[in-house]
Amino acid sequence: MKRIYMDNAATTRVTEPVFEAMKPYFCETYGNPSSVHAFGRDARRAVEEARRQVASALGCEAREVYFTGCGTESDNWAIKGCAYAAKNGRKTIVSTTIEHHAVLHTLEALEKEGYNVIYVPVDEEGIVKMDEMEKAITEDTLLVTVMAANNEIGTIQPITEIAALAHEKGALFHTDAVQAIGSMRFNVKEMGIDMLSLSGHKFHAPKGVGVLYIKNGLRIRPLIAGGAQERTQRAGTENLASIVALGKAITLANENIDAHNACLTEMRDALIEKILTRIPETRLNGHKDKRLPGNVNVSISYIEGEALLLSLDLKGIAASSGSACTSGSLDPSHVLLAIGLPHEIAHGSLRLSLSEENTMEEVDYVVDQLEDIVKRLRAMSPLYNG
């Protein structure tokens, strides 16, 4: 049976060039980057090369790049590290209602510790309400954290404008760019970004390696105590092979970004158009244009998302009903509720997320299968009389 992977927002395949780049760092160049001998020096050189590759992709200096264990760690570190280091008496963090749980649950933990958090709402297309953002940021704001692009509905936020609002009030700006890397160009200096989180496994590097960019001169509290790695800011022996892979993957992603976006946009728009025209009572979630080139999120009335996923899986198609963290629980996605979907519609939502390895033939196959499955599931639904 054909197997089709359209869940690239959950994780991506490690591509061959990335795998080839990391291979020598398991069995050959396996030194500890902190060791002074030749084995260690070779490993150190590879880590520093990867750091330069990340810096070049983000438009920053290598010394502003810190390797972490994942995107979640980077988000935790940026937000907690900044809150705990705030010396100016400021107690408020401003964010949005549609952040990833790595941000939202970190903010909830800080609320329990006495910090004040303002969650700015989004409009029905999933774009942050800028008038409310402007009002929320005050002289008490220590940090504004807003994702560059949403992992469920793909909406792209005006982070350059939000960073400027934060700086006007003397607050710092962090962005969770985990979904955006590989689809959006970043220049952290021009965009006014003080901290940026990214994760390797969302752009064809392995799982378990991330980056936090921290602007030079900004001191935040380290999360992990131990050795002097990462200029004493993030202890723990470096994940050498994965760091090398991340450096290679971000370089390839940035080199190919225009072709990648053109290819994905074409497949994305074909998927959306075919689903909306061939399957009645469907709607697109998120903004039509201000969205990631690989993201499709649709609500299909009278359908249970989990039933849909299982039926697609039986046909060899891997998709998601929201985010991997949301599926498995019966609560509808907080993002879909935040854009105003009623619970029953949010429950019948499907996310298809593309990579450049998908094809138009796969797009057609998926729409054919989806049309059949929806017909069959609706025929069994007591609510549907179409």
Ligand SMILES: *Cc1c(COP(=O)(O)O)cnc(C)c1O
């Ligand atoms: C995947 C993801 C994360 C978490 O990254 P991990 O490396 O899986 O911990 C955080 N934020 C967003 C937007 C994501 O898509």
